[in-house]
Amino acid sequence: MSETPSVTRPAPQYREREAFGSSGIPMFVVSVVLFLAGAGIACLPLIGLHASLVAVGIVVAAAGVVLAVGLTMVAPNEAQVVQFFGRYVGTIRTDGLRWVNPLTVRNAISTRIRNHETSVMKVNDAAGSPIEIAAVVVWQVEDTARASFEVDDFIQFVSTQTEAAVRHIAGKYPYDSYGDDAVPSLRDSADAITEQLSKEVAERVDAAGVKIVESRFTHLAYAPEIAQAMLQRQQASAMIAARAEIVEGAVTLVDRALARLSDEDVVDLDEERKAAMVSNLLVVLCSDRPASPVVNTGTLYQ
Secondary structure: OOOOOOOOOOOOOOOOOEOOOEEHHHHHHHHHHHHHHHHHHHHHHHHOOOOOHHHHHHHHHHHHHHHHHOEEEEOOOEEEEEEEOOEEEEEEOOOEEEEOOOOEEEEEEEOOOEEEEOOOEEEEOOOOOEEEEEEEEEEEEOOHHHHHHOOOOHHHHHHHHHHHHHHHHHHHOOOOOOOOOOOOOOOOOHHHHHHHHHHHHHHHHHHHOEEEEEEEEEEEEEOHHHHHHHHHHHHHHHHHHHHHHHHHHHHHHHHHHHHHHHHOOOOOOOHHHHHHHHHHHHHHHHOOOOOOOOOOOOOOOO
16 A cells, blocks of 8 residues: 655754753742842841932842742653743753743743543545544653744644544555455554554654654444444354354364274275265254254165
8 A cells, every 4th residue: 555645844943952040949048048138238227327228128139039030940740941032042851949040931841641532533444434433642742842832732733633643544444354365454453553653643743842652543443324234244254254164174074084984994985975974974064053863764875
């Protein structure tokens, strides 16, 4: 089956890089000290010192407050995307209390592993039969810069692209395959096809900086309008396969029985008696109900 040409997508303009910053604990201490010192200096005129110290105290306290604005809390498996006047300057991934430029804007993005399960969709398989299919995709944000700036909403983007990939994969393969020249099918080759699904979804969501961990079909069935007819077809195929195996086993047993009778000289059978015996044994072995023996009171030739 020929591969569908991949769609050429624009090259990403942003790549994640580490933002400039430092540990937040020392800066927290410095900001608290500056704020308390500024408040103390501003209160000195109350004990008779020069009134200009009020302005000095306010400036020192304001410096402490400005430094405190740069403090940001990063939770485990979370990243903070940092922007300076609208420009991307980096990402903070180290968890704990961190300090960055107070004039920057920080947006939190979860880097935890997530699941997206598609709704049950009705599509046509490669044979044109309507089927119902659904899948679950396990994904994780790998590049926070692309997730923030390359797409409008990376969660919705993953959802839409996953459903598009599931529809495309379902249309490339038949639900089931029959015959000796059977091709890969959604039912019999689910593992191999889900690998292709993971690859296609990964290519589609790469622009959003998302990594696909795995994907699996969660629902796969014929559409209700043809389910009964397809069930009868599957039952007929199973019955034919079972009958073929029964006949093959019965022929083997008959062959062994005739060979043993001949080798041990139990009875001397001519070709007509052998034919009758083969016919009777095959009827008994291949019948789907208990045999009803017929007692012959004469001879085979009467």
